[in-house]
Amino acid sequence: MLARHADPIVAIATAPGRGAVGIVRVSGKQLESLVQALCGRSLRPREAAYLPFLDARGEPIDQGLALFFPAPRSYTGEDILELQAHGGPVVLQLLLARCLEAAAEPDPATGAPRLPGLRVAQPGEFTERAFLNGKIDLAQAEAVADLIDASTEAAARSAGRSLSGAFSHEVQLLRDALIQLRMLVEATLDFPEEEIDFLRSSDARGQLQRLQQRLAQVMQRTQQGALLREGIKVVIAGQPNAGKSSLLNALAGAELAIVTPIAGTTRDRVQQTIQIEGVPLHVIDTAGLRESSDEVERMGIARTWEAIADADAVLFLHDLTRAAEREYQDGDAAIESALVQRLPPQVPIIDVWNKSDCAPQTEGPRQSPARPAIVLSARTGQGLDSLRQTLLQVAGWQTAAEGVYLARTRHIQALQTVQHHLHQAALLLDTPDLPLDLLAEELRLAQNALGTLTGEFTSEDLLGVIFSRFCIGK
Incomplete structure (x- = not known):
């Protein structure tokens, strides 16, 4: 101290x-x-x-x-x-x-x-x-700040669960099971001539498997909680006049972006945070992607690619009324190629075919079997619910998730570290010449990683970072 x-x-x-x-x-x-x-x-x-x-x-x-x-x-x-x-x-x-x-x-x-x-x-x-x-404990302390900063009702309720100790209780159960297994291994080290029979009779492998299963359940709820806290960043991209600004306005339920029939109206990013079933989505409308000689528009396009590079998901917006035009198809193909080159493979792309209320009935979207596609009208709202559910799906949100508690990136990283060490311990248990000292060390490292969640093992530097983000007086 x-x-x-x-x-x-x-x-x-x-x-x-x-x-x-x-x-x-x-x-x-x-x-x-x-x-x-x-x-x-x-x-x-x-x-x-x-x-x-x-x-x-x-x-x-x-x-x-x-x-x-x-x-x-x-x-x-x-x-x-x-x-x-x-x-x-x-x-x-x-x-x-x-x-x-x-x-x-x-x-x-x-x-x-x-x-x-x-x-x-x-x-x-x-x-x-x-x-x-x-x-x-430290997880409850972080929940105080998360409750104050909660941007949705679901996030506030989940932060309340963490503050009441729900997350800490789960961590404690994991810790108790891990300590029990460590005690078994440490005791076996004192009797090397009986180590295999002792571990088998004590069901060390079964204890470890049950511990891994419980950890997987905690990680699943933690990842859901991280979604409630952080949300996802969704970028709307496409050619000019595909309806990007209209889609942002439709999702937000407000006139946030200027909508005109003039190509290139949007010159800079317009961002709005909305919520779908309590999950925050930070939706960003961007300048239309095309070749341009206008210096200001070119700057806006450059910022569009910056936003896309930082996105958690991309809505690739297409105009159904121009889907049959060769020039428009070439423009979409160029954007498609650039997206594939610039985006990491794990970032999902959703094809959104807009203006269904104006498109000829004979025209239909060209769908890729590798990713979701939505047909909608930003003007009438038809298809918006389907888009919202698809966004939740690609974000990894489970609608029926129960007992979710708000979580932070450091919580997920700590649990992943625990998972790694338990996996290494399982591999060691399966080796013919069981190295007990290495097994004991993996379990010790797993317990240390768990301890960082509640503050049992936490550096002063980490405490300084966590509490410096609180408001004064709290």
């Missing part, structure tokens, strides 16, 4: 701006003297008191509710004082300044400062204290 973790801290815990209520929060050890200075009297634990908040002269700065939570029954595990005042920025700044001022004042009883070392909290430092003092 770093030296700064022992400092008492204070911060405004509500969002900047004006509101009905604003909160100033203090966390530290032995806050009773500070409480006396700010409130004029002591407070009963966990009982709201309506009273004036006093300045150095004993004059009220504001009146509001004061709450005192003695350690260890508090959010951070330390003493916590919360001052709930009117939510004006000036009032809250005055209260913050008064907390710092009162902390440096001498205590009438001892003559020492009331709360020496009180400083303004860094981002996420209250939640970091909660983690360091064992009130929550």
